[in-house]
Amino acid sequence: MDDTAVGAIRTALSERFGEDLAVDPALPGLDELARIAGHCSHRRYLPRPVAPELLRLLCAAALSAPSKSDLQQCDIVIVSDAAIRKAIAATIADMSWIEAAPAFLVFVANGERLPLLARLRGKPFLNDHLDAFFNAAVDAGIVLGNFVRAAEAVGLGCCPISAIRDHPGVVDDLLRLPRRAVPVAGLCLGWPAGPGEISPRLSLGTTVIENAYSERDLAAEIDAYDRRRAQLRPYRRQRNLARWGQAPSYGWSEDKARQYAEPTRGDFGNFVRGKGFCLD
């Protein structure tokens, strides 16, 4: 079993990072490590429901994640009402899997409870600034990541949807989010209809730093990644041909540069401030 897991880990990480990593076959938990290393997003699902009891179990597992100062600032909204899900999906173009997925969740950064604790216990709340918002958002990210692990452990597939923040006011209204609570990401969930594809990543030389950042040629690193990725997983279509035309070589850098050449979520800051967070 472990020999298989060692091979699965090395294959997945080699495909992902272009590096052959050492794996000690004597380590426990290699099956689990293989699932973590082999993570794939899934956007197509079998027509098989996710039982409500399983959904609740996965939420509990996810909410067992570490939480900044034990503040517990992530909530999970299970969107079982088809009309609500449809209304959320209507704000997002080109993501048919949001409506098609057997289950859909929203992870919420909830900073509502912290100032309430101060009021309940007769204390001043002296930390209404960026850190409070930051902690709640990062906590939600940790819980989201943990949920994906729990879901993949039992064989489910996921696709996080940050685009629910494209029109956060709509989601806010639909889910009746409290003051100081903002959506962080949605999550499509279901039993995968097929195998996933490993998404190649920047090399570990770019993203894992020993002690301190040093001078480096990021342009060359990104170029090498573009080329490694193009061999394994070339983009199937070029983004916004009307504006940018057909690029002779289209890699990650071109795709992301095109994506962020369109203004998006410029009102997110106003939304967050409008919900009662101070970002000073």
Added chain:
Amino acid sequence: MDDTAVGAIRTALSERFGEDLAVDPALPGLDELARIAGHCSHRRYLPRPVAPELLRLLCAAALSAPSKSDLQQCDIVIVSDAAIRKAIAATIADMSWIEAAPAFLVFVANGERLPLLARLRGKPFLNDHLDAFFNAAVDAGIVLGNFVRAAEAVGLGCCPISAIRDHPGVVDDLLRLPRRAVPVAGLCLGWPAGPGEISPRLSLGTTVIENAYSERDLAAEIDAYDRRRAQLRPYRRQRNLARWGQAPSYGWSEDKARQYAEPTRGDFGNFVRGKGFCLD
């Protein structure tokens, strides 16, 4: 094996949330789910090093997490230089485990690459606002959570350290963080010296929402949690006795209200803006 795992999951989640959850024994991956549900922080470690190859393997596994729009905005700094770690620890009171842990990492939200892609590919970067910062921070949270899962899979224990943001400028200087890169959390890592303690959490009735938030009596929910937690895991000492005195009943709400009655990280927003992020 699965029967044991079912019992372990139900016991851990009952202790955590005060609720007896249904677990289908036919599900695959229950051992892994049991580890997720049984997560504990560890602050005391055996005097046994974490091999550099294992650390790199865990970083690779962690960086296999989902990433917002494939932007890959989390870096991991492995702090192997004892002087750097000591200087970080010196900014944080009462956390001896930062220096004592066999390994110490820093998870960084790195927004440096995104505008660089625009420059490299001759495109405008039209999204320099809160969302860019938010995405990088949440990505770092997801990778941090994934790292904890990978570490616990092989038997390691972790303790995240958000207090590295108490004096972010010091960490920034020591790690020579690039422009638009900020520390999100540190992480102590090692082979646990003993069993951990499950941290009881707010009930799922408070943090798992069906479709939309409704009117609720949060004060009563928090009070019930204070009482449930006091039975299982009473606080060993009261925070800031000099200012607040001895409370006859000291629970989570009192502890957190006292913690946030002291100003902390009021300069985090200025630090983030100073690093080049726009928070509008």
